[in-house]
Amino acid sequence: MYERILIPTDGSDTAERAVDEALAIAEKFDAAVETLYVVDTDAVDVTLGTEQVDRIRAGRFGEMDDLEARARDATRYVAERGRERGIDVAEHFRGGQPHRVIANVASDHDVDLIVMGSHGRSGIERMLLGSVTERVLRSTHRSVLVVDEREAE
Ligand code: ATP
Ligand code: MN
Numbered sequence: 001m002y003e004r005i006l007i008p009t010d011g012s013d014t015a016e017r018a019v020d021e022a023l024a025i026a027e028k029f030d031a032a033v034e035t036l037y038v039v040d041t042d043a044v045d046v047t048l049g050t051e052q053v054d055r056i057r058a059g060r061f062g063e064m065d066d067l068e069a070r071a072r073d074a075t076r077y078v079a080e081r082g083r084e085r086g087i088d089v090a091e092h093f094r095g096g097q098p099h100r101v102i103a104n105v106a107s108d109h110d111v112d113l114i115v116m117g118s119h120g121r122s123g124i125e126r127m128l129l130g131s132v133t134e135r136v137l138r139s140t141h142r143s144v145l146v147v148d149e150r151e152a153e
Pocket of ligand 1: 008009010012014015016018036037038039040098115116117118119120121122123124129130131132133134
């Protein structure tokens with residue numbers, strides 16, 4: 001049923017919880033798994049010069065150690081959990097607006113399921129959904145599984 005699964009991650013605990021659920025599904029359906037970390041160029045605009053932002057948009061943020069380390073930590077978690085289950089995970093890093101990039105990568109790889117957390121790093125408790133997840137739901141016709149780590153009230 002599911003042949004290609006995309007797991008966007010910002011490295012947060014909620015995203016990691018979604019990773020475990022996504023990989024269990026991938027294992028069951030023998031699906032290919034892509035994972036993606038997006039450097040949010042809107043969020044970093046304030047502190048970076050335009051040249052750096054252009055470099056990030058082009059996916060060339062390797063020179064910026066902290067950004068690269070955060071991205072790699074996030075996707076490596078997915079790759080390692082996948083390896084434990086014998087699943088090959090392709091890691092992707094992009095710059096841009098997270099929801100747009102997630103929707104684009106989903107269509108580039110023609111995934112039939114996107115699995116993501118209800119919340120991320122900024123995790124505002126009172127909100128039901130984080131803005132990235134909400135926007136992804138509005139930006140794609142593909143199936144999205146939203147994993148919420150909080151207990152139902
Ligand atoms: P907000 O960002 O609106 O303040 P939040 O951080 O709590 O709220 P989201 O950013 O919507 O919530 O995160 C929800 C899920 O979206 C994460 O669990 C992750 O799966 C995905 N996600 C969020 N940001 C990124 C990103 N930069 N790259 C890849 N996936 C992301
Ligand atoms: Mn967020």
